[in-house]
Amino acid sequence: MRVCTPPEELAELRARQARLLADLGVLDAGEDAELAAVVRVAAAVTGVPCATVNLLDARWQHQLAPHGFAGASTPRDESLCSATTTGAPAPQVYDDLASHPEHASNPWVDGRRARVRAYATAPLVVDGTTVGTLCVFDEAPHAFAPDAGERLADLASVVVALFQRRRQARELADLAVANAAARDQAEAAAAHVGRSEAFTRALLEALPVGVVAADADGGLTLFNRVARQWHGLGDAHTVEQLRLTPEVVEAFGLATVDGRPMAVSELPLQRVLAEGRVRDVELAIPSPDGSPRLLRASGDRVVDAAGRVTGAVVALMDVTAQRRLEARLREAALHDALTGLPNRALLVDRIEQALRVQEREGLPAALLYCDLDGFKAVNDTLGHAAGDAALLRMAATLSAAVRPGDTVARIGGDEFVVLCPGTGSESAAHALAARVGRVLGAPTDGGPPLRSSTGVTLSRRGDTPDTLLRRADAAMYAVKRSRR
Incomplete structure (x- = not known):
């Protein structure tokens, strides 16, 4: 309104x-x-x-x-x-x-x-x-x-x-530009050098991102406040005695995003010294609770007025929460919200994989299209909560009835699909459908027996996910019409 x-x-x-x-x-x-x-x-x-x-x-x-x-x-x-x-x-x-x-x-x-x-x-x-x-x-x-x-x-x-x-990143960039201008002015007037250095140190300590630096020989020269916290160093700790070595990699637990310890040549600072620049390199370090903290690193060489390389600086941003959120969003996009089963998008992807296996090895896949009988009456007479409970029981029962490598998906209101790769024959597919029917019809403590109209089909060479699903859907409706 x-x-x-x-x-x-x-x-x-x-x-x-x-x-x-x-x-x-x-x-x-x-x-x-x-x-x-x-x-x-x-x-x-x-x-x-x-x-x-x-x-x-x-x-x-x-x-x-x-x-x-x-x-x-x-x-x-x-x-x-x-x-x-x-x-x-x-x-x-x-x-x-x-x-x-x-x-x-x-x-x-x-x-x-x-x-x-x-x-x-x-x-x-x-x-x-x-x-x-x-x-x-x-x-x-x-x-x-x-x-x-x-x-x-x-x-x-x-x-x-x-x-x-992005607003914060732009503000940080503006701050860095302002600092660079202040530093240039200070270098032009020797009387202001000390003040500029103090300002730079204060700025580095205040930044909400990690900043690390090394000299041209790989000796560490700077860890700002955030970088010290992430690497488990106290505020009084100095890094001048540390170098880019395997011992430093082991001491800080530096690893790739898949958990493999990094080689010295893979370290962002070392790559900057070797390559001149890195952008958006991701790495992991342990957080206080032992879980990996994911960092995104970007850096550049430091050169003097004569163009000689004097060191490297790398900025680190914590992207752990962002990556976890992206993982949750991917999970939500590929799974049914109520049952947690794969949705149509993930089912289609797995059908495509099964069809590729059939092209290589000649083993067809069985597809069972299951429609929960009487679901509308449950919703209309007992309410949506009872309907949701029936769908959850259907999902659990189907998942328990199939093999570990099979896929049970919910693709519509009361429509479920079971994909069984490598089934082999029409008789094996119908035997699987009969087993599913027996399991669904068995009484449980969670409610009355379930009944499903189940259509069965085997994949053929040249099938697509769409043609296979349409054929199984038609088989399901044929079963449903035969019961009227």
């Missing part, structure tokens, strides 16, 4: 949003792979084809990283997302906008710009002000999951974190 805001407050809000967008520098940042990845995940986890980041300045709505449609800048007053920028911002989820009078006449709904029906949005709040939204939509109505708003809000916080991280 749109909140009526006094004109003077609305003008101040729009001015504040425009200032924040200029400060963040996101409108002129160009293509952004990380932002595009978050937008794609937003579409995947909510089950709709289109998603985008909407940003609002004084007059316009700008669409960043649009997924599933072209995207454009359009007048702010027509924006669906601007309703969330006043009042208390919160996620909004609409299965069908056309059924809401306050939105049915919006140009994005009634056909003047688009025909958006399903729509969900979460606000992007920066420094206490909503500057836009992360939204997903479809031109057809869509029944969103009950937690769609929460999951979209989680992804909106990732977008805000990306914006703030």
